[in-house]
Amino acid sequence: MNTIDLLKKLYDLNFTTNTFADKKHENLVKETIKSLGITETKDNEIIKILKDVKNKNKSVSKLVGNFIFVEQPFGSQKSPDFIVCNDGFILWIECKSGKNKITWNTGYPTRDTLYVFSCKKKDTTTIFLGSLTEIWENNENFEKDYNDFDKEMKKITKKLFGDKFKTKNFDFYMRRMLNDKTKYSNTDVREDFYKKTLEVFSNF
Numbered sequence: 628m629n630t631i632d633l634l635k636k637l638y639d640l641n642f643t644t645n646t647f648a649d650k651k652h653e654n655l656v657k658e659t660i661k662s663l664g665i666t667e668t669k670d671n672e673i674i675k676i677l678k679d680v681k682n683k684n685k686s687v688s689k690l691v692g693n694f695i696f697v698e699q700p701f702g703s704q705k706s707p708d709f710i711v712c713n714d715g716f717i718l719w720i721e722c723k724s725g726k727n728k729i730t731w732n733t734g735y736p737t738r739d740t741l742y743v744f745s746c747k748k749k750d751t752t753t754i755f756l757g758s759l760t761e762i763w764e765n766n767e768n769f770e771k772d773y774n775d776f777d778k779e780m781k782k783i784t785k786k787l788f789g790d791k792f793k794t795k796n797f798d799f800y801m802r803r804m805l806n807d808k809t810k811y812s813n814t815d816v817r818e819d820f821y822k823k824t825l826e827v828f829s830n831f
Contacts, residue, residue: 630713630828633663634741638821640752642745644724652724652745653708660696660711660720668695668712677710682717683739684831691715707740716831727812731805735773736760741824746812753811755820756827761809777803 636659643651661667668674676687678700696711707719719740723729727748736742736757744753763769781801788799810816 630716630718630831631825633660633711633713633718634754634821634825634828636663637743638752638754640743640745642724642747642750642752644745644747652743653722656709656720656722656743657698660709663694665694665696665711665713668693668697673712674700677712677717683719684828685717686715686831687712687717688715690717706734706737727810729807729809729811731807733803735770735805736762737770738763744811749812751812751817753817753820755811755824759820759823759827760807762805 637656640655640659643655673690673693673695674697676682676690677697690712691714693712694714696709698709700707700710707721709720709722711718711720720743721740722743722745724745725747727746729742729744738756738758740757742753742755742757744755745751746753757763766772784799784801811820
């Protein structure tokens with residue numbers, strides 16, 4: 628089994644819901660990973676290596692010969708949903724699901740994470756690396772600049788709230804959210820993301 632085999636299987640998945648109480652999409656992705664002979668690990672030493680962000684999309688010699696994965700490595704509310712080790716190569720996978728678009732609640736597409744988007748309207752799955760999204764292609768330093776922007780906006784809203792309202796016990800919290808208008812499930816866009824994602828992983 629190689630990573631391309633996994634990508635092809637994920638691309639062919641039909642729509643499944645993914646809500647807080649019903650993680651059908653995540654469960655389907657998990658079963659797809661397991662169908663290729665990749666087993667879940669509880670080894671803390673190995674999990675520590677998998678969780679090291681410096682190892683994303685890289686081969687780790689110490690893990691060659693291992694076909695394993697870990698689920699929710701940083702907890703259920705944080706990305707990614709899975710980290711897969713395929714014969715030493717480490718892949719981070721985040722599951723997204725929706726009617727026809729992605730809303731990035733608090734987060735954003737991170738460069739080296741593989742996203743698996745299940746679309747209800749088209750009954751399809753789109754796979755793509757965060758680095759292939761328009762926000763990254765047009766903004767080389769997006770992650771740093773976005774975090775700086777977030778900090779600045781929170782300072783501004785805190786001041787505006789304090790100037791507007793007299794209170795000792797209430798303050799305003801601005802939650803980050805990105806509305807993504809990318810048509811991930813349109814046939815040509817979906818196929819283009821798939822082609823580019825395969826090309827990236829074929830070069831690793």
